[in-house]
Amino acid sequence: MKLTANWSYPTAIRFGAGRIREIGEACVALGMKHPLLVTDKGLARLKITADTLDLLEDAGLGRAMFAEVDPNPTEKNLEAGIRAYREGEHDGVIAFGGGSGLDLGKMVAFMAGQSRPVWDFEDVGDWWTRANADAIAPIIAVPTTAGTGSEVGRASVLTNSQTHEKKIIFHPKVLPSIVLSDPELSVGMPKAITAGTGMDAFAHCLEAYCSPHFHPMSQGIAVEGMRLVKLYLPRAYEDGGDLEARGQMLAAAAMGAVAFQKGLGAIHAISHPIGAMHNTHHGTTNAVVMQEVLKFNRAAIEGRIGDLANYLGISGGFEGFFNYVGELNAALGIPENLTTLGVKSPDLDALVAQALADPSVGGNPVEMTAENTRALIEACL
Structure with a gap:
């Protein structure tokens, strides 16, 4: 049985071996011209990441990457990511990796246009309504591990480096608009x-x-x-x-x-x-x-x-x-x-x-x- 499909539940998922080659097309579909790829430190050194940056460059989208992401991402990682996003004048995020890269990438896209601190959007009651939804950047998610499922989630887990507490940050628009789910990326x-x-x-x-x-x-x-x-x-x-x-x-x-x-x-x-x-x-x-x-x-x-x-x-x-x-x-x-x-x-x-x-x-x-x-x-x- 050939494992290739296009799914729209819970978001648009392009599933199958080799689908990472559609990364440029996916960026264009969301209006991205200069995306920032967010991943973790370990993945930043691997061939699958370099190959993905090559695909972006070949599509005329640059090859910008932020990889200062800890295994349990903190607000300090987020602050650095937001700084890289703003200084690079990016217009969207490619969240690339396992749970840490995906979660932090989603948060960079979410927080780069907000004026309140990230803890104001914890998954408590209707706190998510405090956010400026129009300022949330488009997100493409590319999972390289098979565990968290953060690529189809509307939240991210962030560790408070001061209190050592994990907090869940939620907003409906943190759900990535396109997911490229390519099993070839998880082989290693x-x-x-x-x-x-x-x-x-x-x-x-x-x-x-x-x-x-x-x-x-x-x-x-x-x-x-x-x-x-x-x-x-x-x-x-x-x-x-x-x-x-x-x-x-x-x-x-x-x-x-x-x-x-x-x-x-x-x-x-x-x-x-x-x-x-x-x-x-x-x-x-x-x-x-x-x-x-x-x-x-x-x-x-x-x-x-x-x-x-x-x-x-x-x-x-x-x-x-x-x-x-x-x-x-x-x-x-x-x-x-x-x-x-x-x-x-x-x-x-x-x-x-x-x-x-x-x-x-x-x-x-x-x-x-x-x-x-x-x-x-x-x-x-």
């Missing part, structure tokens, strides 16, 4: 990143599926997203050049980000502060805490997980699914607990406080309190 992903990003996609789908909120469309997408991860993540992990597996994982990642419009939960409520304070890889952290969160939520989700296990071809209901997650983590080389991941001498009081303040808390099937959240984090350690 190291095994550890393939595993961590793949489990991030799985966590998005799983938490959306378990969320008590009503969103049948996201519910269905979450189920199929998990099926794709089950089938194709082990293949992508074992053979990085398996284009079918890489493509299906890109699809699963996008599906996870669409699905979590239904809500996230304790997995993300814990992994956000852990990542902010200990600089761990987000998707890998999600995978590490996943089994403990399943146990934490068991009373509320046991029947639903049983249905999911049946759909995925996993026998044994909740127990079978729980064991499957553990076996998948082990096969992917995921650390057994947060301590093994590198979380040493954590400030439990701060972690609990930040977890309970995280927006993901509202989507957890079991109410999270200071007492049970502390016990949950201790179990993850």
Whole structure:
């Protein structure tokens, strides 16, 4: 089966091997004449990035790049990116990379025309209406990992470098107008990143599926997203050049980000502060805490997980699914607990406080309190 398609849900997605060659045409379609490519420091040195800059230059669009992006992007990275955007007199952003590059690229396009500080647009109530929507620059997203799904998201995660808190910044127009989803760009992903990003996609789908909120469309997408991860993540992990597996994982990642419009939960409520304070890889952290969160939520989700296990071809209901997650983590080389991941001498009081303040808390099937959240984090350690 040929994996090539044009999708308009949730935005215009040009999916398939080699679609990066349409980058110039995509820029023209959005009226960009001098775009800024935003990516992370590691990707900036790779051939796929140089090749993309060549394509832009060949199309008469220059080859401007900003790459001062940390693995967990901060407002300092954002300030530098905005400065590069304004000084270069750019008229749009190409957000290129994994979650960090995509999230920061979207924020540069969002904030370059705003006058208020970025924290004024946190995903709280209707704070997004404070923004000048007309000043948001056009965005093209090019994912090179299959995890966050930020290419189809209306928000970005930004770490406050002063408080070490991760904040979700939201605006409907932060959703990229065009996505180039090309599995050839993800072929060079190291095994550890393939595993961590793949489990991030799985966590998005799983938490959306378990969320008590009503969103049948996201519910269905979450189920199929998990099926794709089950089938194709082990293949992508074992053979990085398996284009079918890489493509299906890109699809699963996008599906996870669409699905979590239904809500996230304790997995993300814990992994956000852990990542902010200990600089761990987000998707890998999600995978590490996943089994403990399943146990934490068991009373509320046991029947639903049983249905999911049946759909995925996993026998044994909740127990079978729980064991499957553990076996998948082990096969992917995921650390057994947060301590093994590198979380040493954590400030439990701060972690609990930040977890309970995280927006993901509202989507957890079991109410999270200071007492049970502390016990949950201790179990993850």
